[in-house]
Amino acid sequence: MSVFNNNFKTNKLFNWVAVIFLIYSMLVAVSTVGSGFKIFSGGAAGAEQIFEFVTNPFIALILGTLATALVQSSSTVTAVIVGLVAGGLPLSIAIPMIMGANIGTTITNTIVSIGHVRDKAEFKRAFSAATVHDFFNLLAVIIFLPLELMFGMLEKIATATAHFFVDGANVSMKEFNFMKAMTKPGVNFISELVSVVPGKMVGIVMVITGVLIILFSVTFLGKVLKKVLVGRAKNILHNTIGKGPVTGVASGALMTVMVQSSSTSTSLMIPLAGSGMFTTRQIYPFTLGANIGTTITALLAATAISGSAAEAALTIALVHFLFNFLAVVVIYGIPVLREIPLRLAEHLAEVGTNNKLLALGYVLGTFFVIPGLIMIGVR
Structure with a gap:
């Protein structure tokens, strides 16, 4: 028994060391992406020239959606966007990309729901629970992207908040460069x-290397955290869903922070929905909390940036948080809007249950075919 306990403690210690290493790797990679993009573009002016084809915010939105669908990780894409902003990517391009990442991340739990396709009743419940996340994020973009284009609401709030933290009267994070000292050896090594x-x-090679390291770090960070925390996370899931919307949102946010992946946390609930343990309406608030919880990755990535780019990096990370938080407040807080994703998901599940090819076509078309065709058409 003592040998078993010692092995368990050793494995647990190893896992936590791995967590620290992977977080450090992600921070180094974000700095590397920023540095590489800055070298290649020559700063903000050069970045605008490179992304001239993305001056249309809708194309930036689609680019974010397609990139996230391809790598199946909004955490990876948002961390890369933070690095690109630090390297000079304009916020006007980065903000729609962040919104697109929110749409693209919902593909994972939708794919998981297709695993229930053999049982008609199970598939209907699972597909409805998965696609309510899709429709909520689409509705959030429909509401907030036009507001952002007209008034710059999210950018203004995020910029003011970032300025307070980065250039506040009492403490300046630009001078508080311990993170730069920590990540500099890794960036220099790369x-x-x-x-x-x-x-x-x-610069291009540095960006590519940084993106690959971010992808590696986020993927394995999620796996390691699942080993050490997923048991507790499942307990949160079982004990809080169905106890009210506030509890559901809070548990979704907490669980996603714990496993560092909204795809993981939302995918864990799909089998529960398929089995009939919870309804789509009960699981709905949990998915919204997952949207909020996933923003921790971008905020963490922003800490890797120091100096003159620190404020811009923190601004885009805060935009990600504000977008998801305000979407929950506005859409779930207004009864008429709250029902739209539910009704659309239930209707699509009804149609998809009767025609499985339509369900598969929805997944491929929404996340890959339509965005890809639009991108090709623009180029």
């Missing part, structure tokens, strides 16, 4: 490895 690449192409 920079040295790719220094053989000529000219500005070294």
